[in-house]
Amino acid sequence: MKQKLFISFFSCSVCMLGYGQDTLKTLKEVKVSTMEVLRMKTLDLGAQTLTREQILLKQPQDVGAILQSFSGITLKSYGGLGGLKTISVRGLGSQHTGYVVDGFTVSNAQTGQVNLGQVQADNVEAISLSVGSKNGYLLPASAYSGGSLVSISTFENRFSEEPFQVRFASKVGSFGQMDNYFGLKFNRAKVFGSVFGKYRQASGNYAYSLQNGNQLYEGTRINNDLKDWYTGASLGFAFKNDKRLRIMYKTNGANQGLPGAVILYNSTANQRLTTQNHTVNTDFSGIRKKLSYRFMGTYNYDLLHYTDPSFLNNTGGISTSYTNQSYQLGSSFQRTIFSNFNLFGGIESRYNTLLFSTANSATPRRLHSFALAGCTWSRPQWTSEVQLSAQQVIEENNAGERAPNRLKFLPFVSIEKEEFGDWDWKAKAWYRHSFRMPSFNELYYNGIGNVKLKPEEADQFSAGFSAKPLRKKWKMEIVVNGFANRVTNQILAIPTKNLFVWSMQNIGRVNTLGYEERIKISKSIGPNWMMDATGNYTYQHSIDVSNPNSPSYKNQVAYIPLHTGNIDLSLMRKTTGVNFSTTLSSLRYSLMENVVANQVNGFAIFDISLFTKISLPKENNLRIQFSVKNIFNSSYAYIRYFVMPGRNYLITLNYAIH
């Protein structure tokens, strides 16, 4: 029993940490040898993972900044702490990426996407991005069937071995940034409990310059301030027969200015956003002979209040609020049938409601149900996986027309071969069909929404190869993937009525041919020195194939760069080191038509940081890091006229017990 508990604990935490890919296999492999798992899993073709130590090196302001160092990603950042940040993976829109935190789905039916600028990174123990097979253990059924999945494991909501743990992070940075996180957790044989909280603020008033014709336009970002906070508590109980129960409550709030695009000659900006959120998560899991299972439930309340006092209407501006609520219930299971054949699956139901505060608004409600069944079959060196997901969406609207109900079947197949020897290597090919529902805003927003919108469909093919040459003094890993994706019924906004009133239409078709490469090298230099280097490169030829008669036919899709990459290099002597980090992007177009007037310049941004770790008695660890970001003070933007900050500084202090 003890042995099994350990295995389940280990497999759970390993998977949650993101090493796991095919969860069933992980269970099996853990029984064989934990080292073997780690060795194999680092060769993963589909998933990319960063753990706490690696994340600390980057000192990211939020989860968006961590995900940027993965390949296959296009980050869109509107600038500023807490500002909107989204990612698109392999040329699919941002709404094709699912998010799971500690095994619970995070979603927003109103916008259909998660603002990564408001998902903070201090509590993250591991984060992974997976395409193809989804990375995680007994995930909600919905997590398996999306285009890609970001899975985050936090310090706050896990069983750990250490009896008492503390995490403290304090940051002081440019543009008035002050930021404090505190988390405390105790663990006993049958129970764990944690409390945590964070407060951050920033004025965000950074100077910028941008090219205005042949002149340099200089300004300071205004109305870019932020105050936000969160707090919560988590409790977990372990029972006989490997049963576990977890309950977590978290609340957060934010009050921020929305600076908007830089408008030449008009520097006014008065829009503000306040948000308030409450989340309750609970799950119950267990292992019984060859069956492992999990039941989960989530309630989420989200209030968003938007004001624009300078809007020129008769009531002296806009003041609107949006109340989103979601209820989720689900269960997932895995069962080993034969030693080389596993079944897994689950069901999930998600009920979303949205209330607009404005008169004559829609009151959309949606019941989205998921069912998933899959199996993996392993032979020596070969593994194959098949999944089928069925999804049903039922829509209601008390005030006006409703969107039609939808029923979809989504297949996934993959095949993989691996060999271990002087050169460990692995090859994998997979196909997935997925879709994303139009968001409530896209369907029902006053004057803009279109209830006739169909879901946006995506097909992904991918084939890749990874290798790990075994060397004594240095370690190296290479992953290469090629992919061909197609998005149909793409939802695009186009102006209707006049240029200020846009509406949503299923008019887009996008084909993407891409390639990504990841290289990781580690080398010990003498007894005290250690060098780590990682490089990622992504090529995405993502073209608009909506209409052969359009001038933008076969042009590169707006805001998808042809080339992106990043290089990280760290050099460490014992516990002190330096880290260089670069982010590269080729030019992009702000609109579909690939003409000079639409070009947004490419950029190369360089960060450097110095850090030292001090180990104190009783597993007390102190870490101090000084970072200079954008050291060459480049002016750049992800989105045209949403300028990013120039050179800026950040001092971080991390303190941890265990």
Added chain:
Amino acid sequence: MRSIKFLILLLVVVACKKKTKPPAPVTDTNLKNGMIVLCEGLFQQNNAALSWVDFSTGSSSNTFFTDKASRLLGDTGNDMKVYGGKIYIIVNVSSTIEVMEKATGNSIKQISMMNGSVAKQPRFITFHGSNAFITCYDGYVDVLDTASLTITQRIQVGANPEGLTISNSKLYVANSGGLNAPNVDSTVSVINLQNLQEVTKITVGKNPGDIETDSQGDVYVIARGNYSNIPSRMVKINAQTDQVVTTFPFDAGGIEPMGDNFLISYYNNSTSVSNIALFDAVAETMTNASFIGNAQFTTLYGVQYRPSNQKIYCFDAMNYTNTGYVRIFSSSGTYESSYHVGLNPKKIIFYE
């Protein structure tokens, strides 16, 4: 050693990154045989532009303003007119008026249209005597002295005024109230041009937009309705009595005078059909309800008549996010040629 090499590599990359831009061609020669096209651009993209089309070579360049002024025009170019040898460009979201010399296209002045910290958001311009009148979305008509190029007065009108026209020594201003949708305005403000005071408001129908004066001094305004069950209609105002005389029973989006006639343009958003009708403004009857039909356009965005060669210049916005075209027709409505210009073409100034 490796890190040093790496640093050197970084520096090389940075050094190579900066592109030097070629200096702008500065020409003070008088412009001739061509046209300047104001291209509205798209909201929050700062890509309003002027296209220069050279009729002798057929070439067009979308960087005319930047070539002349060494800077960008700004966000959302909404109106452009010539008066007293100067070009006035109304840049809505940037909240500026750009004044240029007509003969050369050289920049004379940028007038900032701010009211304290609030952008006035100017929309359209018209002229009378030594004054220019500019509708501002904050509910005023600004009076600009065309000699000193300064704002001398603000006249309060209705909400979110759009078009404006002059007849019988009075200024007629279409109050759209568009930012109060669905509770839009329905009135036209009448301003006495002697004392610059609002005299009355005439109720014409929901969401007034374009407004023009015919050759006999009658005022016609488009009440754009609510884009669903209330259609967009042309309404005639008698400028002697300031009363609504007629509401015409056909779809109308914009009015362009052509001698004694009107070219009435209409783009149906739900069917994506473009149409230009020919209306006799003297007899007040429809001459040809489908004078220039849908086959000639992707998205009709406006029309302008050039009296000197009696040709009709139509704006095709394509899908609004791709660069547009100016399509030229004879006075009998026969298609002749097209010029490729910038994003969302809106107004033309012609050079003989």
